[in-house]
Amino acid sequence: MDKDIIPELLKSIDEKFKNDNAKSAVIKSVVKKLKSGMATYEDVNKLAIEIGTNSSKAINEFVTADVLPDGKMYFNISDRLMNHTLKNNYDVVSGYAEDVQKQLNEKANLHLKAQIPNFNQEKVKGIVERLTNAEKxxxxxxxxxxxxxxFxxxxxxxxxxxxxxxxSKTGLKPKITRRLIxxxxxxxxxxxxxxxxxxxxxxxxxxxxxxxxxxSYDPGDGRKQNVWTKEWVDPKKIEAIEKRKTLNLKKK
Ligand SMILES: [Zn+2]
Structure with missing residues (x-):
């Protein structure tokens, strides 16, 4: 390969992605909802679909067989392309989810920290491998x-x-809802x-x-249940217990 095409590609993709997001009515509406304190996981879901769609469009506009060496997606291109773009999606969506979770916790009077999931490297690896394994x-x-x-x-x-x-580890009884669309x-x-x-x-x-x-879920539901009989458990204590558990596991 003569020239590293990735820096230029990522720049073009990011630019289109940012522009499309800035123009998006969906994103405007979920940002507004968050500001008004009314956002739920349904809004996080809407944002995720929009962000996923916009990143896919941006990638498809610039990543085509004719710009790829031998019309093939080599590992070192696939790996950087996917890790970069999907990490962007992760940052936007997990950041918004954290803000929504914070608001939900506050509304339910829970003094709990919003938890942020890890960037799912395994799933990204799966996508990278599938792209790389294809002949064309x-x-x-x-x-x-x-x-x-x-994703x-x-x-x-x-x-x-x-x-x-x-x-649930703090003694709450969160309810999870899965709704068909x-x-x-x-x-x-x-x-x-x-x-x-x-x-x-x-x-x-x-x-x-x-x-x-x-x-979706709303921590508010967990309290209405009247299962709130236990003493309040300090989330810091739970975090410490969890940490101990992981340490024990590591020792084994
Ligand atoms: Zn389904």
Whole structure:
């Protein structure tokens, strides 16, 4: 390869991505909702779909077979391209989710810290490998469409999961809701419903491509349940206990 095409590509992609986001009515509306203190996980979900779609559009505009060496997506291009763009999506969506979670906690009178999920490196690795394994980029470029939206939606699901798990450890009984959107498949129909943390099906946070189901929760529900009989547990204590658990696991 003569020339490293990645810096120029990323610059063009970022520019289009930023411009499209700045013009987006969806983003304007969810930002407004957050400012008014009314945002929920449904809004985080809307933002994720919009961010995923805009990043996919930006990538598709500039990443084409004719700019790639031998019309192939080599690992070192695929790896940097995906890690850069998906990390951007992660930063935007997890940041917004954190703000929403903070507001929800405050409204429910919970003095709990909003939990932020990790950037899912495993999922990114999966996308990178699929792009790299194809003989020709044109055989695999569909990966840069819906799968990027699905990845971005999973940031919302991961945010919910992390906060629900954390809150349930403090003695709260968070309820998770999975709602169908449009013509849902049987698999999704099976998952729809409202569950307590313990009853929730294993697949509650999973989704197939083009799945627009909305997973959400509101910590406010956890308190109305009248299960609030235990003494308030200091979240710092729980964090310390969790840390100890992980340390023990590491020792084994
Ligand atoms: Zn679905």
């Amino acid at each position: 980029f044109d055989d695999i470029n569909w990966i840069l469409n819906e799968p990027l939206v699905t 971005t939606q999973s940031i919302v699901d991961d945010s919910i999961q992390k906060n629900v798990e954390f809150q 449009g013509n849902a498949c049987d698999w999704c129909k099976n998952l729809a419903g409202t569950y307590s943390y313990k009853e929730a099906p294993n697949d509650i946070y999973r989704r197939h491509e083009r799945c627009r189901c909305i997973v």
